[in-house]
Amino acid sequence: MIRSPHKVAAVSAWIVGAALIAVTLPAGAASAESDRSARTLTVSAQPRAGALAASLSPGERSALLSAAEAGAARTAAALQLGAQEKLQPRSVLKDADGTVHTRYERTYAGLPVLGGDLVVHTGPDGAITGVNKATEGPVAVASTTPARSADSAKSLAVGRAEAVGAKEAKADSARSVIWAATGTPVLAWETVVGGLQPDGTPNALHVVTDATTGEKLFEYQAIETGTGTGQYNGQVTIGTTKSGTSWTMTDGGRGNHKTYDLNGGTSGTGTLYTDPDDVWGTGQQSNRQTAGVDAAYGAQATWDYYKDVHGRSGIKGDGVGAYSRVHYGNAYVNAFWDDSCFCMTYGDGSANNNPLTSLDVAAHEMSHGVTAATAKLVYSGESGGLNEATSDIMAAAVEFHVNSAADPGDYLVGEKINIFGDGKPLRYMDKPSKDGKSKDSWYSGIGSIDVHYSSGPANHWFYLASEGSGPKVVNGVSYDSPTADNQPVTPIGRDAAERIWYRALSTYMTSTTNYAAARTATLQAAADLYGANSATYINTANAWAGIAVGSRIANGVSVTNPGTQNSVVDKAASLQVQATSTNPGALSYAATGLPAGLSINASTGLISGTPTALGSSSVTVTVTDTAGSTSTATFTWNVVSAITTFENTADVQIPDHGAAVYSDIPVSGMSGNAPGTLKVDVDIKHTWRGDLTVDLVAPDGTAYRLKDANISDSADDVVATYTVNASSETANGTWRLKVQDMYSFDTGYINGWKLTF
Structure with a gap:
């Protein structure tokens, strides 16, 4: 059945309309130190040389992939995969000490397994030393013959796209897959719907439907957004290639990256920039080459950053350049990365006056490509927030690496493009909530909000890890970063934070990584690079505690x-x-x-x-x-003298997307207040538990939130024990369990609940 329009993966783009309007930094913010460039920060220790990336030639990379393919059956057997499961190597990294990290996609009976990706780590002797899996459970289905047709899947998928305002929505094909990213693996159809998103961005909505019931299982958007003189970068040197008596904007030193003028079009590549004297742009938006200069420079700077800092040659690590397209559409206020064309695209902004070709936008878009080539974080839920944050983090890293006087490094996102004409950034990394929408810290419902806002905690982690908490000034910008636990965070330095995040992304994260798993991945990366329990490792963990993910680690x-x-x-x-x-x-x-x-x-x-x-x-x-x-x-x-339990086992139906319902427990015979560890055992039957919010309501009407809604949590039932600090409440009286279904098309009932004092 078609699920509620509320259960839609966030549309992936650089911005999402006026909802991203930010507020200015507080005037006169105090500084804990003199104004300085953050580039002077040093890490607490030098990274361990053996854990750094080894430089691989295209031939060496190809040989490693070929060896992985030849040994895939042995690897599958070593991992105890099922007889019908096979591994297909997708990418490979090698450390300087000889450790190899190979990413695999998985198939079952010849069908792709979505959520089946994994990373296998082998030592210099070829022995497996570890594995990171997107799903831990076994992959198997009763049958690979679909009960529902591909046409029915296409019809549902097109309906989902149209429900969120897609134009010219069309599903050209649907492929049979195994869906294993959430819950028990099932046979499914994956349909990709084309056309345009409401703002004119190309559409690539992936809709996964159960091939037996026709039910929608998941959906996500695959279009991820986010000497010449440029409008933003000033006079710069860009890579060009002579062709006959003129030059083209082709960077021969960086994988032949090309920059094209779409001339207001929305498809194809447009026209490759050509110039008779190799002097490009004027710095004015009215000159069509100006936007091309900024786009080419951004691509060049991003390539150089990944090469210089992380030893990565190109987006896919294979030495091949992507390409850029500018002047997309008419007054298109966005920019996006499309992995299917391996290209970046930039609009000209409102009234075609502010092209979205600033350095951090370019680096942001190219970094979506790096994520697609590595962890492949699904662009929905918590993994989607981490995907978006990765692009923000790496964009900031590129700015600092370039160290340009025209655009100094900062922890602001999109501060140059002036989308709304107010001179404000789109996002703030030191305190993400300053934009009015993003979240400073993790909470249980973070996966249910737009990925541009759920990226906030990871952006905040990067700032805390790089600079620490409290007020300071970096490159002339005032920051004042709080922490979720009100405890200070000691910085590890931006260089270390960049290296740790990149290694976690490229080596340990998978398509389904959430915030808790990202903490684990970065701690493993910190241990690799700087040593387990080193000061860098400890403060990496403490930066996560600063955004409410995991606990602090003391030195000792x-x-x-x-x-x-x-x-x-x-x-x-x-x-x-x-x-x-x-x-x-x-x-x-x-x-x-x-x-x-x-x-x-x-x-x-x-x-x-x-x-x-x-x-x-x-x-x-x-x-x-x-x-x-x-x-x-x-x-x-x-x-x-006794631990007393009160219980209500009467069923209470929960209306679909309706008003809240209550189940009551009268409590009497107790003395004084309820304990600080009041136990609330909940048993709710429901076919999509992410629909539900659950609260405990005390006799005086005070509500204690037990569970937030989370549209990406598609599992059945809420069976859990919650601990509530109810020590301020009188024990005697009527306690109520309040449950509300926030979204349509799934139903259930309260099966029972109890209180233990």
């Missing part, structure tokens, strides 16, 4: 606070203290304030025993490592 011992504990008097109780250290060797544990009858094992950190008296205790656990470093955690331990 780190203890996880277990939170309030509740035990019943005269009944056995236990708690394992969790602690780690960056120093080698065993840890020792001690505790004060334990309830009578409990004790801690000094070697293992296990608290156990039988509490013998009622009451509340403040417990402090201290952990010490072999270097003498210590850390503590303080928490409350309540010993009660």
Whole structure:
């Protein structure tokens, strides 16, 4: 069945209309240091030489891919894939120490497996040392014969495109695939709908439908947006090639990258720029070559950055240049990357006065191509936000690498193109929420918003990792970056942050990587480059904690606070203290304030025993490592006469895309307030749990959010236990579970829920 228009993957483009209007930086922002170029920042350690990319010639790269293809069956067997699963190598990287990282696509019974991609890491001896998978579970379906026709899939896909305003929508073909990116793998149709998006951007909407039920499973947009004198870069040198008695805008030193004038067209390549004297543009928008100079220079600067810093030769790493097209359409206020043509395209902006050919826009678009050639992050949900953030991060890196007086490096996005005529950037990396839409930190529903806004936390991570928290001035721009936990972040330096993000993207991320997995990937990259538990590694993690992803790592011992504990008097109780250290060797544990009858094992950190008296205790656990470093955690331990549970098992139907419904639990016989660790067990049956918001409502009407809606979460049912700090609420009274279905076409009911005090 056709799903709600609300369940649509975000349209991928450089901007999304006026919704991206930003606000200015606060006037007179304080500076913690004198104005300086951020290029002077140094990393806490030099990257480990063996983990840096080895320079591969086209022949060496081809040989590695050929070897991977020849050994694909052995690799599949080593990974214990099923008999009908095969691997197809897509790209390969090699470290200076001989470690090889090979990306594979997967097939099942000859069908492509969407969400089946993986990266296999092999040591210099050829032995597999690790693997990163887009999906961990087995891939298998009962049948590869579709019950629904390709035409039905095309019809649904075209309807989805038209529902979001596509023009001239047409599905030329549908291919049979295995959908494995979410939930249990199923046989599916993947349809690509062409035409134009509402703003004139070419359309490449991928719609995946269940080949048995006809149900839409997923959709995403594949068009990713985001000496001459240019309008933005001033007088620069660009690569050109002599042809007869004239020159063409063909960069022979960078894979023969070409720049074309579309002359207001929306298809084809247009006309290759040609000039009789090899002097291009005037710096004025009225000269048609000017936009071409900026586009060619942006492509050149981006190529040089990836080559100089990361050892990558071209977008795909194969030494082949992409191409650029300028003057697209009429007053087109956007720019986009299209992997199918391996090209970048730029509009001329409102009233054709502000071409979107600034340096960071060019680098942003080309970096979409790098993402497509590496992790291939799906342009929807959390992976879509990370895809968009990657382009913003690398665009900032390119600006700093160029270090141009005409466009100094900064942590602002699109500040030169002046889309709305107000002189404001599109996005801010130090505090993304300054644009009015982007998010500063991760939260459980981040995957349900537009990818240009869900990119905010990753952009914020890059700024914190590069520059740290708090006020400062970099290249004349004032910044003041907050953190989610209100704790300071020590910078690792921009050079280290760039290297870590690129290695994580190219070596460990997959198509389905979300924010939690991105943290894991960057920490592995930091360990590769700078050493596990190095200062760089620790502060990489702490920058993630600054955007509410994962916990902080202390330099030395780190203890996880277990939170309030509740035990019943005269009944056995236990708690394992969790602690780690960056120093080698065993840890020792001690505790004060334990309830009578409990004790801690000094070697293992296990608290156990039988509490013998009622009451509340403040417990402090201290952990010490072999270097003498210590850390503590303080928490409350309540010993009660009984732990009381109240339950409602009556079914409550949840209306489809309707008003909220409630299930009530009257509580009586309790004394005082509810605990700080009130347990809420929820059992909701629903065919698309991402539709639902769930709240606990206290007797006084205070609502505690348990679950946000998330349109990309297509799994069934909400069966979970939530812990709520309800210590400010009176225990007795009527507690309510509030559930609301936010989107259409999926239904369910509250099967039951309970409260444990």
